[in-house]
Amino acid sequence: MHPSIHAQTQPDKPAYVMASSGETVTYGQLDARSNQGAQLFRSLGLNPGDVIALLMDNTPRFFEIAWAAQRAGLYYTCVSTKLTPSEVEYIVKDCGARVLIISPGLDAIAEAVAPLIVGVRLFRVGGARDAFEDFEGAQDAMPSTPIPDETAGSDMLYSSGTTGRPKGVKPALSGGPIDAPNALQMMAQGLFGFTADSVYLSPAPLYHAAPLRWCMTVHKLGGTVVVMERFDPEDALALIERHQVSCGQFVPTHFVRMLKLPEAVRTRYDVSSMRSAIHAAAPCPVPVKEQMIAWWGPVIFEYYAGTEGNGFCWINSQNWLAHKGSVGQAVLGELRICDEDGEALPPRVEGAVYFANGPAVNYHNAPEKTAESYNQHGWTTLGDVGWVDEEGYLYLTDRKSFMIISGGVNVYPQEIENLLITHPKVADAAVVGAPHEEMGEQVVAVIQPLDWNVDQALLAEELMAFARANLSHVKSPRRIDFMAELPRHATGKLYKRLIRDAYWAKEHGRVV
16 A cells, blocks of 8 residues: 555546645656655665655645655654744754755745754755755656665654643654555544545645645555645535545534535535545534534544554544544553553543553653653553543543643643743743634633733733744734732642633633
């Protein structure tokens, strides 16, 4: 199962179609260009186990580069385009990338990063610019035949931690053939019904773990991916009808935005081709999921997992309707709900969510973070809190030490708090996720000012500008409120739950 095999049997079949431009890349073209990319990487001295980094929007060249790295035995680290130069610098250095490839539209951030990563070879798709060489020109000069030492590479993606610095997840390379099956491929077929005839809609940035991995899984099976450069709710419906899309992976925000379209718009498009609409990455409100099942039928699937790959829960529409709010039963690893001592708890008792007998967790260059993810039994956790019922269905009640999930993007408060507390007019700071109708949650900073009599409106503007100058857009607070004193224990522990719960209680009409 590999694009190179499909290139031999169906070279003219579209491997992927770019939604806006309509550019289509066939399996024959993907095979030839990924071969040229692999040849280029070898000519640069890259060997199995080396790393390249991609700072790219959703462009037609993204998959060609990823598959080139995969068949050359390389790690490919896909970096969020929403990060600041210092954040990009950290990931490129931490993963040990020897090559950085960017796409047009990211020149400003790329030019800021370039002098910070001395020794990294720099390429740009769409032509050379400043310190960046022309990637396509270099690739096109290479033969389109396979390199003689093909071996399977892997993604190396970053999962942010509550301390603010992202954590690299670097799986061991198999050393085996490029077409060996993996667990996600088997789950795609067995749980979600993916086949060689699947037409998959990808509405999210490809640098995220789920879109990247699901799309490449479809390529392994020989299906077609329709890539949205940017998500638009009506465009998504139109694409489903136009391409007879049978499957796709979404986040709840996508559902919300589609549901909020006028009924005349929603009913204009035929979505009956959908067989598997998968969602994850953020909690989906029960009413939203109920409406989606009523609209699209019992084709809504949900899973709970992390970039770390230490476990996987799954639930279909029928089981969800009987267990509303659940994220499913474990199909990879075994669920354990544990108390503060790491001991297993009985059903319906809330605790930390662990997976036993699943794949290992190993964070790159972060042994202390790796150790923190294990308990004394060798079970691993992503830091979530929840409970299971008697049938083994998992219900999440909290997320990664108050991690904020806004529009499917994970935002970690500690990094924001660490920045805000450095401002000379701030005595203390807490960052929480407050309800947001469309995005699920929004980032709110609660500030204890050094001088309570300060003009709070002006200070809020000043802190907003301060955050935006030092943090990526998705991490910057959307709202700043003030408290005379934050609720801290004498030991220094911040009772952030009290702050967060006040916002959610207000949303639900309660007084705290």
